[in-house]
Each structure stands twice: as structure tokens, then as C-alpha cells.
Amino acid sequence: MSLKPARYLFLTLLFLSLPGQAQIDREDPAYQWDLQGLFVDIDAWDQERQRVLGEIDKIARFRGTLDESSAALHEALRFISDTYQEALEVYVYASLQQDEDLRNTAAQERNQLAEAMFARFSQATAWMDPELIAAGEERIRDFIAENNDLAxxxxxxxxxxxxxxxxxxxxxxxxxxxxxxxxxAPSAIYSIIANSDIPFPEITTPAGDVVRVDSQGYGMLRSHPERAFRKQAFEAFWNTWLDYRNSVGMVLNSHIQTQVALASARNFDSVLERELFEDKLPEAVYRTLVSEVNKALPTLHRYFRLRARMLGLEQMHYYDIYPPLVELDAEFDIESSKRITLDAMDMLGDDWVNRQREAIEERWMHVFPQQGKRSGAYMQGSAYAVHPFVLLNHNDDFDSLSTFAHEWGHAMHTLYARQTQPFETAGYATFIAEIPSTSLELILQQYMAGRAQSVDEKLFYLGYSLENMRGTFFRQTMFAEFELALYESVERGDALS
Amino acid sequence: MSLKPARYLFLTLLFLSLPGQAQIDREDPAYQWDLQGLFVDIDAWDQERQRVLGEIDKIARFRGTLDESSAALHEALRFISDTYQEALEVYVYASLQQDEDLRNTAAQERNQLAEAMFARFSQATAWMDPELIAAGEERIRDFIAENNDLAxxxxxxxxxxxxxxxxxxxxxxxxxxxxxxxxxAPSAIYSIIANSDIPFPEITTPAGDVVRVDSQGYGMLRSHPERAFRKQAFEAFWNTWLDYRNSVGMVLNSHIQTQVALASARNFDSVLERELFEDKLPEAVYRTLVSEVNKALPTLHRYFRLRARMLGLEQMHYYDIYPPLVELDAEFDIESSKRITLDAMDMLGDDWVNRQREAIEERWMHVFPQQGKRSGAYMQGSAYAVHPFVLLNHNDDFDSLSTFAHEWGHAMHTLYARQTQPFETAGYATFIAEIPSTSLELILQQYMAGRAQSVDEKLFYLGYSLENMRGTFFRQTMFAEFELALYESVERGDALS
Known part of the structure; x- marks a missing residue:
């Protein structure tokens, strides 16, 4: 990739911009998703929900017909798949609206109604798999071979x-x-405790701002350059969690016990076997990842030593993990984030860039933080016939830009899948879902490091990459290892406390 | 019943006693239950737990044998019943120890291990009912008729x-x-949130004491004679709950959904049908209770008007429900509570009184509040071969005495059931469990009112009886009505919020 002067100029200007100078109007509806592509209003949504419930009730009429003929099988699968697709749109609308403001109880209720609709769908289709299996593999394979509609x-x-x-x-x-x-239930309860009811405290930043140290505030403050202050932020956040360790521990315990019970009920030897079986993954994939991460721990520790040296610390603490290795006085507002991402994705070819350029100008994103909004970021790609939706909490730092690229990795994956695959096969397994998103992050990091105008700027991006590797490769795998230890403990009959 | 001078004297003396004069040493082990009748120590408990787990694993060998002969059926039922009885003792020990101090995580773990043991028992016996039903009613009835061991x-x-x-x-x-x-899980999570993690505030009483308004503190302060103060206590308590309404609401929602799912899975039309079916109760019992309570609401409202008049209030508020109609400057320490209860139970005959006199001197009770102890009171009667255990939080007011009588109603019920019935039939349905306990309360109230030395004293006990009727007859039925409304809402497919 060659360095293009125009972009270089743009970056230079960007790095000179100061906080507060951005021209972005955060209230502009252009930065909020438009849900009217799903339903024009809540009434229309509720009518469709009622209609879909009626369709779900009709599924019973296919019971006992699946092995009659390939045409009968196709008729049933087509009807059920169409109903499922319609149900997903009802769900996506309720779920996105809820996430705009988690304090909105009417939106919570609608989300519950959508979940109840899915519960009814599960109940209405529970007979299908046993009936298909009873029909026998040979018969089903013959049907597939003789009837192209079943493809x-x-x-x-x-x-x-x-x-x-x-x-x-x-x-x-x-x-x-x-x-x-x-x-x-455990994950629903956890989400409410964490996002709504724990009274996270407020602290005053060295600049004199009063900030609530909830998960959003913590995400911002943990990388603060002043060590004493970020230590204070860490303690404010984690000590508050500590006050709820019994409740949250019991919720986790319930989740673990539910998963262990589900594995037992379906004749799996362990939760691990069940989880891997669903995506048809050999256990070696999991075991190899964990053992490679453990083998690579000296590299992680070397990174921590480097970090301590660059930050001038005698002894690294947990609260020293997040500040950047060097400071970068740059802002990446949402419009710059769009431009930089598109430019960085040049290596993916014109088709990608043109498609993404068009998509990011649509009202598919809910960009800025607001009170009560779900924290973090995600891509919601379940409304196949509509388009993907992206939730961000953009706050103009490089992490926001990187998250923008990450979520658009998911969204582009979804768009390409929609183009190539019918609804029935457009989904993708969790195991591969993070490949496009993290790829876009890596491309972005390489692009930024390649265009750095100073040693410090370059160090910032290289440091970000290292931190990214810690977070994505090391930490996520450690989470998986810890989770397995919990499951195995309960599977052995031990208690968690 | 005649008024006996000795008792009258005793009561007079008692009413002259002042706070702080009691001779009771609250640290005396005599006021704590002795769990050594169950297990000498935690090691012995754990050995027995392991042994019982081994017995549970042996249950599988009876599978397929139940319809072979009445002797085979008896052998299986005897083994399983004995194992269950042993498992109960393991559970009771862990559960009582946990309730002494809910902050003790080692005790929590042991309680979880005991629950895991029961989970394994359920899994090991899940085949039994289907096998008995498949054997056919006629065959089982023949077995019962021919083999007295099956009685x-x-x-x-x-x-x-x-x-x-x-x-x-x-x-x-x-x-x-x-x-x-x-x-x-929902009830386990609720218990931890309510008893351990919600940070209930402290307030200062008019007497200058700083009291935490948790459920124990609230129970004490809500009947405070100074209206402004008890209003403050109410607000401190309920506003704290209000901060956790989303979490607790989601936990309740999960409980309701679980119960609705359990009813559906077992072919019941509703949770109500399932609940009544288990105790073989006709729905009319429930419906009649609810409709009679609704018909009697004018009586409840008349009681509230009387209460307002006696307390000198223009307008009754929720926080005016608990203060006694007249004040009674009397203390009922644990030793007085024993004596008064025994004396009041005279009408139940010598056998009862002698048996209760002996029982209340045993170390079966954990009498006094202490930090971390489970609030409220209960009788634990599941250790059939040992004896009942009683948890109190005695604080020397008449309510403590009444609770003492109530829990001993349960304990005496259990003792008589043990005497008359083998382990297999010594249990009793929830529906009748409250009859002995509330009977003892009523006998006590009648006894106290009959011996009152002044109009005010008599009014105190009559007022207590009225309040008791509100709490037990009206309020409990209203809870049941509210609960039904929740279930029916979810059964209709509506959302709770």
C-alpha cells in the first residue's frame, strides 16, 4: 500500500484537531438507526407479532407429515423457515428499541413479548427433530437428492x-x-443487575469532571494517564462489584448448573463436548488454543515488562494494563472513523470499499452514548430481508475507531452472506464470526502504524496492537479456560463459592 | 380456664420488668441449637455425605425390578426411602449451619453440596414413577394388598x-x-440479593440508636410509636428495594416463567392446577378463600378505621399498619416466653404440655439474632430420626413470644407425627402445616387477653389478634391472589414489567 498524499494531509489535520472542535451534531438523527425499515411504528410491530404468533400455531399441522414425501418435507420446512424469518424481524425491532434505553419499561415489555414469541416457536417445533430422525437418514437423503427445493x-x-x-x-x-x-434467566438477571441496578459511584477526574464509574465510565477512565487517578477509578469500580459478589456469584452458579444440566439431559459427557458439538468442532481446537496460550505466557509477561518500562513503573498492577504506552493527542470523531476505515480497507478491493462506503451512510447505526443505552457495541444481523444494525458508544478515541471497524467487519460479513446465501444458510457459527471483525481491526492497526508521523505515534499503534493481542488472544482464551474450570468443577459434583 | 393466682403473679411481675433488666445470657450455648445429634463435626458430615452419594448411585440397580413382585417392590422402596432419610439429615445439618451466618462461604458451599446431593437423588430416581405407572394400577394395588411391608x-x-x-x-x-x-435458581438468587447484598441504610431512632433498616431492622422499627420516625423507616426500607426493582423484578419473572413451563411440561392447564393437584386440593378451596376474603374487605376496612381512630390519625397510611393499637410496656424474654406458652397450652392437655415442657429445654433452638443470621423464624422438621430444630430471632416483644408459640406449633406437630407415623408418612402438606402453628398463636392471644390487668392491656392483645387476622387471613390470601394474577398473565402470553 502506498502512502497517498491526500490521506496523509487528512491525517495531519486530524491530529491537529483539539477536543471540542468537532463539528458533529450528536443529536442528528443521521446518527441513530432508523427502525422504520422493520416496522413503521409500534402498532405495526404489534400487529405483525400477533400475526406471527398465529403462524406459529399453524406449525402443528405439519406434524407427522415430514416423511410423507420430499414435497411434504419441503412444504413444512419452507413454512417454518419463513415464519422464523418473520419472527426474527419482530424480535430485532423490540431488542434494538430496548437497547436505546434500558430504563424504558414499555420497551422491556415488548422485548419480553418477542422472547415469549420465540419460546412459543421452540415449543411449536420441538417435535420436528425427533420426527426427522425417526424418518431415518436414508429417507431424508433420498428426499434431498430428488427435490432441488430442499437445497x-x-x-x-x-x-x-x-x-x-x-x-x-x-x-x-x-x-x-x-x-x-x-x-x-441467569444471563437476563445478570444483565439487569450489571446495567441497571448496581449503584456505581461517581468520582472526580483530575480535570474536575464528575464521572460515574459504571461499565462505560470504567472503560473510559481505566486508561487514564494519571496512575493514582486510574487506581482510584479501578477501586471505585471493582469494589462496587465486590459488594454484589454473592448475588452475581449465585447468578453465575445458576448459569453453570443450567448448562451442566442441559449437557446431561442431551447425553453429552460435558458442557465442553456439547458446546463444541454444536459447531462441529473437534476438541483439539479448544485444547490446542488453551495450551498454545499457556506456552506463550512468557511473551505476554515480556509485553508487561515492556509496558512497565515504557510507563516508567517499578511494578505493574492490574490498573496499569490499559493506559496507552505513549499518549496520542488525536480525536477520531465518527466521520473521521468512517473515512479512515474506508481508506484502510482499500486492500480488500473496490467491491468491498464501495459497498461499505454506501452502507455506512445509511441509518443503520446508533452511534453515540446516551443515558440508559446499552454499553459496549454490537452488530445485529438477524433481520435478513432488511439489513444489519450496529450499536456503538462512540467517544472519539482510537478505541472507538477500532470498534467501528470491528463492528463493520461483522456487518460486511453479514451483507456478503446475504448476497450469496438464502436466509436458511446466511447465518454463521460463533466460532468464525470474529474472524472478519478482528481482521478489520488488524488491517486498521497496520494502516495507522504505517502512516505514523512520529516514533511516538507509531509506538501508540504498535502498543495498541500488543494490547489487542493481550485482550483478544490471551485474555479471551483465559476466560474460556476459567469457564471450563467452573463447568468441570460442577460436573465433578463440587460446589462453587 | 380459670385464672390461677400463681400465673397472675408471674404476669404482674413480668409487666413491671424494665428493658435491660433481663437475666438472660444471650451467649449461653443453651440458646443455640446443638447439631451434634446430627453429626459430631464437619468431617463426620462430609463422610456421611460421600457415603449417601454412594447409596444414591446404587439406586440404579432397582431399575426394571419394580413390577417383578411385591417383595422386589418393597426392597426398592425401602432402600430408596432409607437413603432419602439419610440424605435429609445431611441436608439439615448444612442448611442449619448456613443459616447461623449467611456470610460464611464455607457453610454456603456445604449447603450447595447438600443440594447437589439432592439433585443427584432426583436424577437417580427419575425412572421410578414412569416404571410404576407402566406396571399398571391393578398390579401395584395387588402388591399392596398381598404384602404388609408395603403399608x-x-x-x-x-x-x-x-x-x-x-x-x-x-x-x-x-x-x-x-x-x-x-x-x-430464582429463589436462591432472590435470597442472596435480599439477605446479603442490598445495602440497606442506617437510621437513628428517636432514642439515639443507629439501626440498619434491613428486613430485621424494618420488622422492629415499622411498629415504632412515633409516626414521623416509622415513616422514615418505611421510606428507608422500601426506597432501597425500589433501587433494585429491575433486578428483583427479573428474578420474579424468571420464577413465574419456570413455574409456567413446569406446568406446561407436565400437561397441566395452569400453574394453579398443578399446585392444587400436588396436595389433591379442589380448585374450589382456593377460589372460595379468595372470594370470601374479597367479600370480607369491608370488615378489614372497618378495622383500619378503628385503628386510625385509636391512633388518632386523620388518614391511615401503609406505615400506620404495624404500631400496636395501645402501647404495652412489657418484655417477654425467652424464658418468660417458654413459661407463658406452656401455661397457655394447658387447654391442650397434660400430654402436650409435658412433651412441650421437655422439648423446649433441649438445645433444639437457635434463639437470638446475631450478625449474618437468617432473618425471621422457622421450624426445620426434616431430620426424622433426630428431632425438630427451631430458628428464632427473639427480641423480647410480644411478637417474639407469639412467634415462639407459632414455631413450636410446627415442632409439636412434627413430634406427634413422628410418634404416630413411620418416616414415609410423617410428612404433611403445606396446606395443613400452618394449622397447628396459627392455632397456638390464637390460643396464646386468647390466654393473654383473658388475663389482662387493664383495659389497655386487653386492647393490646385484641388489637394484636386483629392485626394477626389482617396478616394471616387477609394479606396471605391477597398474596395468593396477586401470585395467581402473575401466573395467569404469563400463561396468556403477556409480559411482566
Whole structure:
């Protein structure tokens, strides 16, 4: 990639911009997603929800017909798939609206209604897998071979047959299907405790601003250059969590026990086996990742020593992990983030860049933080016939730019999948979902480091890359290792406390 | 009942006693339960737990044998019942120890291990009911008729046969059996949030004491004679709950959804039907209670008007419900509570009184509040071969005396059941469990009112009786009505918020 003068100029100007100078109007509707592509209003949403519930009730009429003929099988799968797609749009609308302001109880209720609709969908389709398995692999394969209409459903049918050993009979599957909401209860409860009810304290920054140290505030303050202050922010945040360790511990315990029970109920030896089986992953993938991360720990520790030296610290503490190795006085407002990302993605070719350029100007994103909004960032790609939606909490630092690139990695993945695949096969496994998103982050880091105008600027981006590797490669794997230890402890019959 | 001078004297003396004069040493081990009758120490407990787990694993060998002969059926039921009884003792020990100090994480862990043991028991016996039902009612009845050893199991077998329609096949029952802990998760989470993590504030009483307004403090302060202060206590308590309404609401929602799912999974039309079916109660019992309470609301409102007049209030508020109608300057320390209760129970006959006199001097009770102890009061009667245990939080007011009588109603019920019934039939349904306990309260109230030395004293006890009727008859039924409304809302597919 060659350094293009125009872009260089742009970056230079950008780095000279000072806080507060941005021309962005954060109230501009252009920075909020437009949900009217889903439903014109809440009434229309509720009408569709009622209609979909009616469709779900009709699914029962296909029971007992799946092995009659390939045409009968296709008719059932087509109807159920269409209903599922419609249900997803109802869900996406309620879920996005809820995340705009988690304090809005009417929106919470609508989200619950959407979840109840999915619970009913699970109950209405619980007989299907047992019936397909009872029909026999040979018969299903013959149907697929003779009827091209079944092509979009081949993957789903393969999966059902593959899972025969872990699928119970119709009565047991029906019984389990009633519990889809209770099984998710620990994560729903955790989300409310963490996002709504824990009274995180306020602290005063060295600049005199009063900031609440909730997860958003913590995310901002933990990288503060003044060590004593970020230590204070760490303590304010984690000591508040400490006050709720019993509740949150019990919620985690309930989640672990639910997962262990689900694995046992479906004849898996362990939660690990169940999790890997769903994506058809060999256990070696997981074990190799964990053992490679453990082997590479000396590299991680070398990074920490480097970090301590560059920050001038005798002894690294947890609260010294987040500040950048060198400071960068630059802002990346949302418009700069768009321009830089597009420019960096040049290496992915014109088709990508043109498509992304068009997409990021649509009202698919909810860009800025606001009171009650869900923290963090995500891409919601389940409304197949509409388009992906992106939630950000953009605050003009490089991390916001990097998150922008990351979420757009997901969104572009979704757009390309939609172009190539019908609804039935446009989804992707969690295991590969993070590849496009982290790829875009890496491309962006390489691009920024390559264009750095000073040693310090270059060090900033290289340091960011190192920190990214710690967070994504080391830390995430350590989470997975810790999670496995929890599951194995409960599987052995031990107690968690 | 005649007024006996000796008792009259005793009461007079008692009423002259002043706060602080009591001779009771609250640290005296005599006021703490002795768990050594269960296990000499934690090591012995853990050894027994391991042994019981081994016994539970042996239950599998009875699978497929239940319909072989009445002797085979008896052998299986006897082994399983004995194992269950042993498991209960392991559980009671861990549970009582945990309740002494809910902050003790080692005790929490042991309680979890005991619960995990029960989960394993459920899993190990999930095949039984389907197998008995498959054997057929006629065959089981023949076995009962021909083999007297089965007599203790007749009730259990009747119940199993009665539940045939709501019992699934072995595979489905096995699948559901893995979830006994997850299904209880909402109540476990609620208990931790309420008892351990919500930071209830402290307030200063008019007497200058600083009291934490947690559920124990609230229970004490809500009846304070100074209206402005008890209003302050109410607000301190309920406004703190208000801060956690989203979390606690989500926990309640999860509980409701779990119960609705359990009813659906077992072919009940509603949670109400399932709850009543378990105790073989006709729905009319529930409906009649609710409609009678609603019909009697004018009486409740008349009581509130009387209360307002006696307290000299223009307008009753929620915080005016608890103060006594007249003040009574009397203390009922634990020793007086014992004496008064025994004296009041004279009408129940010598056998009762002698038995209770002996029992209350044993170390079966944990009497006094201490930091971290579970609030409220209960009787734990599951250690059949040992004796009942009673947890109190005695604080020397009449309510403490009344609670003492109430819990001993449960304990005496348990003692008489143990004397008359083998382990298998010594249990009793929740529906009748409160009859002995509330009977003892009523007897006590009648006794106290009958011995009152002044109009005010008599009014105190009559007022207490009225308040008791509000709490037990009106309020509990209103809880039941509210709970039903929650279930019916979710059963209709509505959302709770």
C-alpha cells in the first residue's frame, strides 16, 4: 500500500484537531438507526407479532407429515423457515428499541413479548427433530437428492441427522422446549443487575469532571494517564462489584448448573463436548488454543515488562494494563472513523470499499452514548430481508475507531452472506464470526502504524496492537479456560463459592 | 380456664420488668441449637455425605425390578426411602449451619453440596414413577394388598398412580430431573440479593440508636410509636428495594416463567392446577378463600378505621399498619416466653404440655439474632430420626413470644407425627402445616387477653389478634391472589414489567 498524499494531509489535520472542535451534531438523527425499515411504528410491530404468533400455531399441522414425501418435507420446512424469518424481524425491532434505553419499561415489555414469541416457536417445533430422525437418514437423503427445493435446507437437515445421538424423543424434546426462557434467566438477571441496578459511584477526574464509574465510565477512565487517578477509578469500580459478589456469584452458579444440566439431559459427557458439538468442532481446537496460550505466557509477561518500562513503573498492577504506552493527542470523531476505515480497507478491493462506503451512510447505526443505552457495541444481523444494525458508544478515541471497524467487519460479513446465501444458510457459527471483525481491526492497526508521523505515534499503534493481542488472544482464551474450570468443577459434583 | 393466682403473679411481675433488666445470657450455648445429634463435626458430615452419594448411585440397580413382585417392590422402596432419610439429615445439618451466618462461604458451599446431593437423588430416581405407572394400577394395588411391608409406602404409591396423567415417560422425566437446581435458581438468587447484598441504610431512632433498616431492622422499627420516625423507616426500607426493582423484578419473572413451563411440561392447564393437584386440593378451596376474603374487605376496612381512630390519625397510611393499637410496656424474654406458652397450652392437655415442657429445654433452638443470621423464624422438621430444630430471632416483644408459640406449633406437630407415623408418612402438606402453628398463636392471644390487668392491656392483645387476622387471613390470601394474577398473565402470553 502506498502512502497517498491526500490521506496523509487528512491525517495531519486530524491530529491537529483539539477536543471540542468537532463539528458533529450528536443529536442528528443521521446518527441513530432508523427502525422504520422493520416496522413503521409500534402498532405495526404489534400487529405483525400477533400475526406471527398465529403462524406459529399453524406449525402443528405439519406434524407427522415430514416423511410423507420430499414435497411434504419441503412444504413444512419452507413454512417454518419463513415464519422464523418473520419472527426474527419482530424480535430485532423490540431488542434494538430496548437497547436505546434500558430504563424504558414499555420497551422491556415488548422485548419480553418477542422472547415469549420465540419460546412459543421452540415449543411449536420441538417435535420436528425427533420426527426427522425417526424418518431415518436414508429417507431424508433420498428426499434431498430428488427435490432441488430442499437445497437451502440441506445444511439444517445434515445438522439434525448429525445430532441424532443427542436428540431425545418427541415427548422429552417437547418438555424441554417449554424452558427456553428459564434457561436464559441467569444471563437476563445478570444483565439487569450489571446495567441497571448496581449503584456505581461517581468520582472526580483530575480535570474536575464528575464521572460515574459504571461499565462505560470504567472503560473510559481505566486508561487514564494519571496512575493514582486510574487506581482510584479501578477501586471505585471493582469494589462496587465486590459488594454484589454473592448475588452475581449465585447468578453465575445458576448459569453453570443450567448448562451442566442441559449437557446431561442431551447425553453429552460435558458442557465442553456439547458446546463444541454444536459447531462441529473437534476438541483439539479448544485444547490446542488453551495450551498454545499457556506456552506463550512468557511473551505476554515480556509485553508487561515492556509496558512497565515504557510507563516508567517499578511494578505493574492490574490498573496499569490499559493506559496507552505513549499518549496520542488525536480525536477520531465518527466521520473521521468512517473515512479512515474506508481508506484502510482499500486492500480488500473496490467491491468491498464501495459497498461499505454506501452502507455506512445509511441509518443503520446508533452511534453515540446516551443515558440508559446499552454499553459496549454490537452488530445485529438477524433481520435478513432488511439489513444489519450496529450499536456503538462512540467517544472519539482510537478505541472507538477500532470498534467501528470491528463492528463493520461483522456487518460486511453479514451483507456478503446475504448476497450469496438464502436466509436458511446466511447465518454463521460463533466460532468464525470474529474472524472478519478482528481482521478489520488488524488491517486498521497496520494502516495507522504505517502512516505514523512520529516514533511516538507509531509506538501508540504498535502498543495498541500488543494490547489487542493481550485482550483478544490471551485474555479471551483465559476466560474460556476459567469457564471450563467452573463447568468441570460442577460436573465433578463440587460446589462453587 | 380459670385464672390461677400463681400465673397472675408471674404476669404482674413480668409487666413491671424494665428493658435491660433481663437475666438472660444471650451467649449461653443453651440458646443455640446443638447439631451434634446430627453429626459430631464437619468431617463426620462430609463422610456421611460421600457415603449417601454412594447409596444414591446404587439406586440404579432397582431399575426394571419394580413390577417383578411385591417383595422386589418393597426392597426398592425401602432402600430408596432409607437413603432419602439419610440424605435429609445431611441436608439439615448444612442448611442449619448456613443459616447461623449467611456470610460464611464455607457453610454456603456445604449447603450447595447438600443440594447437589439432592439433585443427584432426583436424577437417580427419575425412572421410578414412569416404571410404576407402566406396571399398571391393578398390579401395584395387588402388591399392596398381598404384602404388609408395603403399608408405609401405600400413600406414596397412591400419589404416584394418581399423578399418572401428569407424569412423563422415563426419558422425559430423566431429562427434567437434571434441572432441579436450575429450577430453584430464582429463589436462591432472590435470597442472596435480599439477605446479603442490598445495602440497606442506617437510621437513628428517636432514642439515639443507629439501626440498619434491613428486613430485621424494618420488622422492629415499622411498629415504632412515633409516626414521623416509622415513616422514615418505611421510606428507608422500601426506597432501597425500589433501587433494585429491575433486578428483583427479573428474578420474579424468571420464577413465574419456570413455574409456567413446569406446568406446561407436565400437561397441566395452569400453574394453579398443578399446585392444587400436588396436595389433591379442589380448585374450589382456593377460589372460595379468595372470594370470601374479597367479600370480607369491608370488615378489614372497618378495622383500619378503628385503628386510625385509636391512633388518632386523620388518614391511615401503609406505615400506620404495624404500631400496636395501645402501647404495652412489657418484655417477654425467652424464658418468660417458654413459661407463658406452656401455661397457655394447658387447654391442650397434660400430654402436650409435658412433651412441650421437655422439648423446649433441649438445645433444639437457635434463639437470638446475631450478625449474618437468617432473618425471621422457622421450624426445620426434616431430620426424622433426630428431632425438630427451631430458628428464632427473639427480641423480647410480644411478637417474639407469639412467634415462639407459632414455631413450636410446627415442632409439636412434627413430634406427634413422628410418634404416630413411620418416616414415609410423617410428612404433611403445606396446606395443613400452618394449622397447628396459627392455632397456638390464637390460643396464646386468647390466654393473654383473658388475663389482662387493664383495659389497655386487653386492647393490646385484641388489637394484636386483629392485626394477626389482617396478616394471616387477609394479606396471605391477597398474596395468593396477586401470585395467581402473575401466573395467569404469563400463561396468556403477556409480559411482566
Amino acid at each position: 437451502p435446507f440441506r445444511h439444517q437437515l445434515d445438522n439434525t441427522l448429525r445430532q441424532a445421538e443427542h436428540t431425545l424423543g418427541a415427548e422429552a424434546e417437547q418438555a424441554l422446549s417449554y424452558f427456553s426462557q428459564p434457561f436464559d | 408405609p409406602f401405600r400413600h406414596q404409591l397412591d400419589n404416584t398412580l394418581r399423578q399418572a396423567e401428569h407424569t412423563l415417560g422415563a426419558e422425559a422425566e430423566q431429562a427434567l430431573s437434571y434441572f432441579s437446581q436450575p429450577f430453584d
